[in-house]
Amino acid sequence: PGEGEPGENGGPNGDIYIHVRIIPHKIFKRENENIWMELPLDYLIALLGGEVEVPTLEGKEKIYIKPGTQTGEIITLKGKGIPYLRNKNQRGDQKIVVKITVPQSLSQKEKELLLEIAKIRGINVENNKGFFEQIKEAFKK
Structure with a gap:
């Protein structure tokens, strides 16, 4: 309040209204301090296991997929989410939902x-x- 343009004829300053619009991210979905993403995973890697590269907020990271991984399984990367507002030393997690792809x-x-x-x-x-x-x-x- 009172931080807007000066009023007419020397009147008090008006108010500033700020409208914030959050555009959804192409990969990540935020839920409090945690972020979620879907990982399309080739059926052979899901079946046999292996290493894959996933995006994080700070770049790419390699993770290991255990053999027999199923669609819908959630892989958690501890501390790879959003920093807590009141404690910058703590972060939420990154949750990765596996979606198996079939050729x-x-x-x-x-x-x-x-x-x-x-x-x-x-x-x-x-x-x-x-x-x-x-x-x-x-x-x-």
Whole structure:
């Protein structure tokens, strides 16, 4: 109050109104002092485990993905969030939600290898057809 433009004819200064608009970040979502992000993760890394690089507020960091990681699992990076307002020595955490990605197309060699794995595991996928292929075949009879 009173920090705005001077009033007319020597009147008191007006007030300043500040409007703040927060634009959502492309990667991070803030929740208090914690930040959240989704990590698209190749299905092979999720299955076998491995090291991946993830963005943080201070640059990239390598993390280890344990074998058998599932979609929806949360990986926590302690102290990689937002500094606390009243204690700059403490920070929130970065929470990473895993989203496993599956390729939409495979090479012939990849398909052969995956079919071999399915066979070893006792899963019959060779005759699995898509929904529309099944309907098309049903109408042929």
